[in-house]
Amino acid sequence: MRVGDLQTPSLVVDRAAFEHNIEEMSAALPGPRLRPHVKAHKCTELARRQYEAGHHGFTCATIRECEGMAAAGLGADLLLANEVLDCRRIGSLVDEGHRVIVAVDSDETVHAAARGGVHEVLVDVDVGLPRCGCDPDDAARLADSARRLGLSVEGVMGYEGHVVGLTVAEERAAGCRRSMELLMRAAELVGGPIISGGGTGTYAFNTWATEIQAGSYALMDTAYAKLGLPFHQAVHVLATVISSHGRHAVADCGLKSLGMDHGNPSITGADVWFCSDEHLTFAPAMSVGSRVLVQPAHVDPTLAYHDRLHIVDRLLDAAAGQAVGDAEVLDTWLIDLRGW
Ligand SMILES: Cc1ncc(COP(=O)(O)O)c(C=O)c1O
Missing domain, CATH: 3.20.20.10 (Alanine racemase)
Structure with a gap:
């Protein structure tokens, strides 16, 4: 896959x-x-x-x-x-x-x-x-x-x-x-x-x-990334651009898939404007159907919104070359400790 x-x-x-x-x-x-x-x-x-x-x-x-x-x-x-x-x-x-x-x-x-x-x-x-x-x-x-x-x-x-x-x-x-x-x-x-x-x-x-x-x-998050610790941003929310007009694009991941208590998530090379329930609005505009990697500001609540983690080979290399869709999914782990 x-x-x-x-x-x-x-x-x-x-x-x-x-x-x-x-x-x-x-x-x-x-x-x-x-x-x-x-x-x-x-x-x-x-x-x-x-x-x-x-x-x-x-x-x-x-x-x-x-x-x-x-x-x-x-x-x-x-x-x-x-x-x-x-x-x-x-x-x-x-x-x-x-x-x-x-x-x-x-x-x-x-x-x-x-x-x-x-x-x-x-x-x-x-x-x-x-x-x-x-x-x-x-x-x-x-x-x-x-x-x-x-x-x-x-x-x-x-x-x-x-x-x-x-x-x-x-x-x-x-x-x-x-x-x-x-x-x-x-x-x-x-x-x-x-x-x-x-x-x-x-x-x-x-x-x-x-x-x-x-x-x-x-897995890290962008709040901890500001501290200059020797850990790398490993987890991202993969999202798809579902709309793009004028100066901005909209991806299909909003605050129901991202822990927001530490602020907005980030996208490398883009400026995140805001998140609503199911949408993330950012600039610049991007073609509809593009895949983006969104870095959560707070890892714990972000993980608690999802039911699985996909482990990907060379995800960041692929993203740097803008071929993120080609990276190989090696394994899928259930986020099985959710609930109370
Ligand atoms: C009781 C307790 N110990 C340790 C931690 C440390 O976690 P982190 O690795 O996020 O700093 C937390 C995080 O909230 C915590 O609630």
């Missing part, structure tokens, strides 16, 4: 760029130093490539991701890095012999873990991102109450999501340090072997965490 045979919009991945990203990261953070976050791709076939690169523990954001990873034989060491108040489905996975550590940040989530049959937890600590996570000074109390309920407290996690996207490297590094100082304070009080944190923007600076939870690095 060739790219020209694909229906649009669809997700296409440049094989070489993807393999480069996996190798680059596993050289920087070998084996258990990386606990790849599957929320960025929601694809067990892609997770399998990360496993083969040496990373055998994974981070998940949803119960569905944990279940899908377990069903794919990748459930030997999962971290659900999110708060859950009904843990019964996680308890079933644990009963079946999978390892799932669950994040807790309140008395309610500690009790839910114990009630639902979870055995292991991490205390999730607020390191500056106003999202989940307890006050660092409350971490020891929560750990004690979890232990009293028979849970094994494996350590702490703290995600410095408010700094991972800072474009100035020094600011990112300084922000990461401030966050990890808070996490280390909690880690000392809580105990346990795991200190989990970090993302694609801070993986190179975060030397405090025992494991880094990066996920976007595998």
